[in-house]
Amino acid sequence: MKKDNRSSDFLHIGNKLLSWYGKNARDLHFRQTKDPYKIWICEIVFQQTRINQGLNHYNNFIKRFPDVKTLAEAEENEVLLYWKGLGYYSRAINIHKASQQIMNDYHGVFPVEYEEILKLKGVGKYTAAAVSSICFGGKMPAVDGNFYRVLSRIFADDFDISNSKAFSYFSQLAMLVMPENVGDFNQAMMDLGSEICKPKNPLCGECPVNDDCLAFSRGKTSEYPVKTKKVKTEDLSLKYYFVCRNGQFLIRQRKDDFIWKKLFEFPTTISRELEPFITNVKTFTHKLTHKNLTIEIFRVEVDSEAIWNTFTVKNQYIITDFEASHDKSFPKPLENYIQNSLKD
């Protein structure tokens, strides 16, 4: 009786998932390609992002940057513009750097080996496994939040997914289940996790592996996965000055630390001479995953060209207007403020 790592008693689970995937795969057009560039962009766009939320961004991005070379030769700010509103902006910065890595280190040819793909900026073990398996027949499970949920339920495993060892732990569980066709298996797990084995109210009646699911047979799917670490949010206040004159206003680019990396924003301070020009202030709130923002925007309508020039030049602000601001990427709440200003 042969007994290697791949002929586990649980292999039939992976095969059921494969055959389920064959009939029930979500109709996503990027599944029609094995172009590693497109799959890579796809994986980055949809990190921590639901398909419906990122689909337009993905399509527009691919249309503007259809290949590695086009992306590598683009300006970083234009890449950021195509990422506007998606969040986690370091993804855009890293994707751009990685495209230049591919041009410089791999002669513009997307690397085939998992270990090489892993060297690209912004590509971690999940993404390297996904691209490798989908495009090149790699044999690594693409372990993500779906894997955690599905596997912890099937095995009724209470391993804490907050634990930093969760990735390697569930990778080993995945190996027990994983069939030969790893690319389709990885995507099957994504679809099952998204459509059937959902975080709340999973559709176990429609699940192809409900016979194999310990959590289901025990009526305890809601207890998995176990996650001890709770999300904590803190309050943060931001104050901006919308300094404008003759339809123009002042902006600057943020650093690549803290939130909204390298996005554009309004001045956060003004000189004393500008204070008399404040005409109104708008206060609103904006929720981020780890922060509750309170944002105050003081509108400063400058009627003195001398003061405008002095302030603008001294602080090296960028002068823009409503039309030109469409070429820059602003944080969501500031984007909204600019849009509302058009109606005033």
Place this chain on the structure above:
DNA sequence: AACCCGGGGTG
């Protein structure tokens, strides 16, 4: 190993 990074959807 702990912490940080967005925006939108869900129950």
Place this chain on the structure above:
DNA sequence: CACCCAGGGTT
């Protein structure tokens, strides 16, 4: 309101 999402980087 808490939790989740085709995670990765930094410290």
